[in-house]
Amino acid sequence: MDDQTQANNLEVSGAGGGGGGKKSSPSQQVVNQTVIVQNPSKQPVIAANNLFSVAFAKTVYATSEGVLEGFPNGINKDVYLDGVPIQNPDGTNNFDGFTLDSRLGEDETQTPIAGFSTTENTVGVNVNVTQAAGAITRAITDTDTERCRVIIALPSLQAQNQQNGDVSGTSVSFKIEVNSNGGSYTTISSPTISGKSNSEFQRAYEFDLPGTGPWNVRVTRLTSDSSSSFIQNTISWQSFVEIIDEKFAYPNTGLIALKVDARQFNTIPDVSVKLRGKRVQVPTNYNAATRTYTGLWDGTFQMAWTDNPAWIFRDIVLNERFGVKRYVSSIAIDPWYLYTVSQYCDELVPDGSGGTEPRFTCNVYLQNPGSVYQVLNSLASCFRGLLYYSEGELYLTQDREQDIVQQFSEANVIQDVAENGQVSSPCFSYTGSARSARKTVVLANWDDPNQVYSSVTEYQQDDELLDKFGYNPVDLRLIGVTSRGQALRAAKHTLFSDRYETEKVSFRVGAEGIAAGVGEIIKIADPLKQGQRLGGRIVAVDGNFITVDAVLTLAAGTAYTLTVVIPEGVTTTNPDNSIKVSPKLEVLTVVSSANTGFQTAEGNLVAQDSDEILTQASDNLIARYISSDGTTTRFEVSSAVATQKGALWVLEFTSLTAATYRVISISEVESLIYQVEAIKYNSSKYGYVDNDLPIAIPKDTFKVQPVGEPTNVSGILEFSNGQTSIQASWKAPQVNNSIDLLVKGYRYQWRKVGDTEWSNIAQLQATSVEIPLSVHTFGNAYQVRVAAVNALGSQSDFVVYDVSAFAPIPDLSDAAFGATVTHANQPDGTQLVIVDSGTCPILPRISGFKCWVKPQNLSSGEIPGVKPPGADGWYFLADIPLTGYYTVAFHAPDTYDVRVNFTSSIFGENPTDYLYDVVERDEIAPPTPSNFSVVENQNSSGKRFSWQLPTTEYGSWDQNLVADVVSYEVKYKKGTLALNVVEFEIATDLITVKTSTVIGTKTNQHLLSVGDQIVFAASSGSLPTNVVSGTTYFVASDGFISTAFKISATSGGAAINFTGTATGTYNVSAPVELKTRLDVTATWGAGLELASGGLPAQQQWFETSLFDTGTYVVMVKSVDATQWRADLPAYVLVNIGAPPISNAVQSIDAKNAPSNNWPGTYDNCSVSGGGLVQTNATLDSYFTWNFDNNNLESALLFSTTSTATVSHSLVALTGEATELVQEDDFNILQENNDKLLGEQRFYSVTELAEGGVVHPYAPFEKLLGDVYRVETRFKSPDGGTTAGNITALTAQLDYPDVIEKQNDVSISAIGTVIAFTKAFRAIGSVSITALQTGGSTAVTAVVTAKSTSSVTIKCLNSSGTGVTGLVDITVIGY
Secondary structure, three states, rough: OOOOOOOEEEOOOOOOOOEEEOOOOOOOOOOOOOOOOOOOOOOOOOOOOOOOOEEEEEEEEEEOOOOOEEEOHHHHHEEEEOOOOOOOOOOEEEEEEEEEEEEEEOOOOOOOOOOOOOEEEEEEEEEEEEEOOEOOOEEEOOOOEEEEEEEEEEEEEEEEEOOOOOOEOEEEEEEEEEEEEEEEEEEOOEEEEOEEOOEEEEEEEEEOOOOOOOOOEEEEOOOOOOOOOEEOOOEEEEEHHHHEEEEOOOOOOOEEEEEEEEEEEHOOOOOOEEEEEEEEEEEEOOOOOOOOOOOOOOOOOOEEEOOOHHHHHHHHHHHHOOOOHHHHHHEEEOOHHHHHHHHHHOOEOOOOOOEEEEOOOOOOOOOOOOOOHHHHHHHHHOOOOOEEEEOOOOEEEOOOOEEEEEEOOOOOOOEHHHOOOEEOOOOEEEOOOHHHOOOOEEEEEEEEHHHHHHHEEEEEEEEEHHHHHOOOOEEEOOOOOOOOOHHHHHHHHHHHHHHHHHOOEEEEEHHHEEEEOOEEEEEEOOOHOOOOEEEEEEEEOOOOEEEEEOOOOOOOOOOOEEEOOOOOEEEOOOOOOOOOEEOOOEEEEEEEEEEEEEEEEEOOOEEEEEEEEEEOOOOOOOOOEEEEEEEEEEEEOOOOOOOOOOEEEEEOOEEEEOOEEEEEEEEEOOEEEEEEEEEEEHHHHHHHHOOOOOOOOOOOOOOOOOOOOHHHHHEEEEEEEEEEEEEEEEEEEEOEEEEEOOEEEOOOEEEEEEEEEOOEEEEEEEEEEEEOOOOHHHHHHOOEEEEEOOOOEEOOOOEEEEOOOOOOOOOOOHHHOOOEEEEEEHHHHHHHEEEEEEOHHHHEEEEEEEEEEEEOOOOOOOOOOOOOOOOOOEEEEEEEEOOEEEEEEEOOOOOOEEEEEEEEEEEEOOOOEEEEEEEEEHHOOOOEEEEEEEOOOOOOOOOEEEEEEEEEEOOOOOEEOOEEEEEEEEEEEEEEOOOOOOOEEEEEEEEOOOOOEOOOOOOOOOOOOOOOEEEEEEEOOOOOOOOOOOOEEEEEOOOOOOOOEEOOOOOOOOOOOOOOOOOOOEEEOOOOOHHHHHHHHHHHOOEEEEEEEEEEEOOOOOEEOOOOOEEEEEEEEEEEEEOOOOOEEEEEEEEEOOOOOOOOOEEEEOOOOOOOOOOOOOEEEEEEEOOOEEEEOOOOOEEEEEEEEEEOOEEEEEEEEEOEEEEEEEEEEOOOOOOOEEEOOOOOOOOOOOOOOOOOOOHHHHHHHOEEEEEEOOEOOOOOOOEEEEEEEEEOOOOOOOOEEEEEEEEEEEEEEEEEEEEEEEOOOOOEEEEEEEEOOOOEEEEEEEEEOOOOOOEEEEEEEEEOOEEEEEEOOOOOOEEEEEEEEEEEEE
């Protein structure tokens, strides 16, 4: 075995490209030794050392992912040891004993490097080998191991003569053994080392391993252990090396193999390499060596080495072995944009040393792992790249001078607006760094090729900022930069950006937001920054005339440009037929401008079809056209362009431009709503950075000017939610016809006209205000004033405005509105008043309607129970809500008018415009009951009266029935119908009803119809010429009204012209119907209530025997729910025979005959001619007198002889519990408490004390002993014309009568005996009614015999002959 051995080791790490300059340290060193034995001198005192270690460093370095370009100067000149090239440029060597070889990283065709083809693993032992300890054994467990190298170290080897101190060499022996798989040991070597060395040296023993593993290797010392310090021969087993013999080619990996004599170095040297690294794909028309492009690129690639960072970046992205594509197989990147980046990188710029160089190069050695974003972003920073990922494609953009591709203004961004309409956030939001935080110094670190690519720092400062803010550095680590000029440019770029491009803007947009991509340049016309509106949407395009949606006044002598969006953009077809559509702006020179009318669009344009703007179907406004009454500006521009209605425009001029920004991010925050963020962009940066040109400061912000006054100030009174308020508004001060955006608020004041002091409102930001007025009276006037306040606290002058009064309430009666008031009769007898305002505007302060009523014929006085009328005679009835419905229950004596007008919520405002309606009495007055009749009561004494429910032709009642009749009023009058006439006044061809004439319930109305016949008779005076008494005339249509009419000689003929004027009054004797109405009206007025509370509607009958002897007229009127009464009553005539008084026990004569002095008190009457006579026939008269009842439980009967209608009221003077108790089984109709009892009647003490009414012919009642006061009431028999009188009046007390009635009793021609069913002590009277039924000829019936048990009746005909018949009888006795 050769005592000089070699060890090889290879470590592969990292992948890279580009140029070198990076160091790679060997990962392991194997020391090779050569032992030289020399014969010692025979006479030295100390022998020289003759034992040494000889070591070689042999390493294989993995330089980079292949295929590499190689070593630009040759491998010997481009490999450095401790910074010194192995070979100088002139070919001389700086080191001896070296061997170099390399591989460029080809694919599977790459061959191994000869002599560097083993894999070795060193295992430490470090154990001294002694005989005392025995053999030292170590195991090799890796069965792939083929050979083993044992390293033996000797700290020293020498012997010293104890006698003379001579130091000389000595020797030591040991053996190395191995066994295979637990078998017996075989000796590999038994060396003896002889010589001298006073320092450590090593020996290596390499051998093949026998058999199969595992193996045990052991070392045994053969020389005896030294026990003397004069002999130093210690053996140490330092390590062993497991060796596998393989030929590693390492395809796709660049390699450098180095073997060097280690004696030239104290430590393992640092190895660095100057290397042109990995070849990448570059365009086929690109010469990477000369950086030239030939012709058009067809999109294909070739392999070449380049330091152009664009193509290095692409290789890192798309390489499937180590790039992004290995992990994201679908990744893609736009080669056509990379092509432009590549060209920009290759452009020559000053290098800062008088020459030129490419703008960007990249020489980078990537050997540390990192995230995709970190690696790519670091690499992109080399050429000022910015990257983002979207939908499987990696997008790259470069910070370089670019065209503006899109523009934004308030017209196409989304603004947050609160529910009250106030803007809650601006269209554009801005952020930026504090000026004091900006960097003033850049320390740029780059790799200097002249210093073996060691890092060098360049210092760059901003003198102005340094003076202002002091030293504030930033460390800039430049990746892949190996040029000082490129480092200086990067430092200048950083300082510029930190000073001039720190402002960020963010905003939200619709689909237009994605027209500009990340890295592209946009223009923003923000009124808040420019101080005026400079952007919007195009309203119309006509050749080279463009109309925009803003009023703009252009200053004379100033050059203006109008930038418009070309909606179709720019379409580019690449050589591979891929198509790219890019946004496009067109900058036009403004020739002239004028203002016109317009329509404008709001929101963000999505699509356009003809003149319609399409909107996105979502909750967010994307696009909408709205009409406006304002004006626009029509520009004449330098040339016609392919823009269109709805496209965006921006106006700029020399002293004010829109601000430019670079988009840095776009994110979809909602469906089709995008958040855009951009950073300030200054195009002069690139000339400044590359060529040191002057910096241009953009003129994109306005200058502060004095605060202007608010414009368009207005104020009106408004009413809403029950509150009057001043609604004021104004517009912000204008700068060049745009809003002065420096204004931050307004001072606002108000006062009532006449006041001297102004009331302040807290400073406002909005341009409108609502001031509630706690008290407002109609007619009050107000003033408002407002001043603008800017962000600096300056205030403009106040602008004063007179607040406009309320708009007048519309005239409800204006026929143009078609408003109406009508009524509909309701089942309950009320009228539903219906107000339809038609098209009349309902102002907020209109709270409803007022309803008024007015009877057409109210003879005198006021209607009771209703609030008194106004001076115009109208009664206010009710407020009607705006729904327009109200139920009226108004009891007017006749037809009444209805009017309605608006009601105002403002105190003092009373509209006087009315709508009118008429409620005719005939519609709502209940009709006269029908079929009123009277018969003898079959079960008791007295009469039974009945009638039927009337019907009417008016109203909305079911089946035409009067459903709202609630009661019937019953009256009686002694005697027959009162005779009355209506009197007319005739003068000048016109006949009018005499004043205060009442027919039914109609006052001063004639109740005639056109065509009625009429006959006149003079009452006083004489008839006029051409009118003859007793002659029949006809009512003419000419001049016909309810209170007057003309007459004609024939029906339908011409009216008679009276040739003379007559004075006096005239009675009418025809037509009969009118005559009858006159008489019945008079009779009702002269009657007394028979049931003061009336009868309920369901009781259409009553029975009574309360009438005194004689003839009576009984009348009934229907009464409805609103207390309207029928115009005329139904009536019947009854004749009552004289009642028997056979059982009287006491008789009191009120007349006190024979003196006839009528003791008592008198009211509207007096004693005359032995009787009582009314003083005034138009008023009721009263006679009050007393009597003493000395009998218990007696009945009371008043007998009266009178021309008047009479009633009596009775009071017990002592106040004792006197009761009038009815004993009969029929119902009494006497009432005094507005209701009728269908049961036995009891008079309470209270009723007697108050004067309960007792009718003149009362049934038997129990009257207790007491003193009673009687009030006799009587009235005129004809309603007020003739004075009534009473000639006799008695009160008789008797025992209760026994009454028996039998109806429909058949009588034979010779007479029939009728037996009584009741017991009588005496028979007082027998009443017979002969019934003309069944063909009987009987006209009367007579009593031929009677007893206390029976009576004999015979019927007679008109000749007095007995005939058969049918009778009703009533027997009264006791």
